[in-house]
Amino acid sequence: MARGKIKWFDAAKGYGFIKPDDGSPDVFVHVSKVMEASLPHLRPGMALKYSVEQDGAKLFAKDLSLVSSEPAPREPGKVGDDFADEFEREWGLRQI
Known part of the structure; x- marks a missing residue:
């Protein structure tokens, strides 16, 4: 599996990029x-392990997992809720 760090991730857009540790393309x-x-929710600098799938010249990450000495701070089942909250805040659909 490849390793890298989140370069950026936009929950509202639904995508982002990983900067591989080996210096290969994002x-x-x-x-x-x-x-x-x-x-x-992915934040810049978070370390990940992942598999790479290629479609032509495009590289896609799959089989993601965090690289950390301690477990990720989250509650089971909250991923979808975190994404929805972030999306609604970024698009002005929810008052803060």
């Missing part, structure tokens, strides 16, 4: 793969 990561892995 890898696209879609929110569906984040949710499949039950990960918390």
